[in-house]
Amino acid sequence: MKNVLEKNRWFYDHYVAELIHNQFPEYEDRIAVGIAGEGSDCFGYDDEISRDHDFGTGVCLWVTEEDMDRFGYSLSVAYNELVDSVERAYYTDRLRERRGVMTIREFYSNILNIECDPESGTMTQEQWYRLDHSCLKTATNGEVFRDDPGVFTAFRKYLLDYYPDRVWRVRLAEQLHEYASSFQVNYARCMTRGDTVAAELCRARGISSAMELFFLLKREYPPYYKWTFRALGALDREGTLSEKLRELSEERIRPEAWEGTGYHPNRLNYKDRIVSLSEEIASEIEQMLAEKGLIRGRSRYLETHVDAVLAGISQSSEIGTIAAK
Secondary structure, eight states: OOOHHHHHHHHIIIIIHHHHHHHOGGGGGGOEEEEOSSSHHHHTOOOTGGGGSSOOSOOEEEEOHHHIIIIIHHHHHHHHHHHHHSTTOOOOHHHHHHSEEEEHHHHHHHHHTSOOBTTTTBOOHHHHHHOOHHHHHHHTOSEEEEOSSOHHHHHHHHHHTOOOHHHHHHHHHHHHHHHIIIIIIIHHHHHHHTOHHHHHHHHHHHHHHHHHHHHHHHTOOOOSHHHHHHHHHHHOTTOHHHHHHHHHHHSOOOGGGGTTOOOOTTOOOTTSHHHHHHHHHHHHHHHHHHHTTOOSSOOSSGGGGHHHHHHTOOSOOOOOOOOOO
């Protein structure tokens, strides 16, 4: 059984390529085609549950601003007529917004939520700081079937080359601080006070930060939050961190482990399995930092490593560009 990416590739090969060749032969080498962007199908994560909405057959056709003015409207009309004629296409209004003819600028700007210029192939440092991991993964997922002009693919590669060093280190430092403050400090404070609701929030923030740190250290963008753990499991080949995160998420919060226990910043309450797991996960992250050469000293308290990570920031403000086409 074909997955959605395979089905849409088949749809392009047997329908869309023929439409472009027959009706727009003079522009055939000006149209990039593929499937990417929002939707579990673009990640290859679609299943029976995810097919209850915004699901169906269709591809994206990306063109430059100039080509949109030249032939984009006619191409859009022809493509929509094709989709409507195909049996069991299941095109919803929302899916029509995600597929079909669009400019390269429109695709990237809408997903990244900034006004970017893919045709120039640059982004400022300020723009990089404004992006979040999931939108970058969404902008670079899926598959490009054809791109003769190369503009769409070149900007895609620019994003896939990952954060500039300065941005990468700042984001690492932010998440090291977040993990330490929320999970290695405030969880114990909340449990000592008997505030289990706040403690649960600390645990959730700790899990989120641990996963973000893993992806940052792997130099990969994680997908939308509900798919992050699945993507982490695929990257975590040994399964050590993913299993600890799973156990951590399933562990029952235990107020009884804190009865008669006073808070002390330098004394961990290992009677609470959640505390033990938080330290084991911190140790995994510490090891990854060391393997990347980001730290010298060793400490499971991740706040300790913030200054070392930031100290490596290059004095250069160069962000890099892709070659002009």
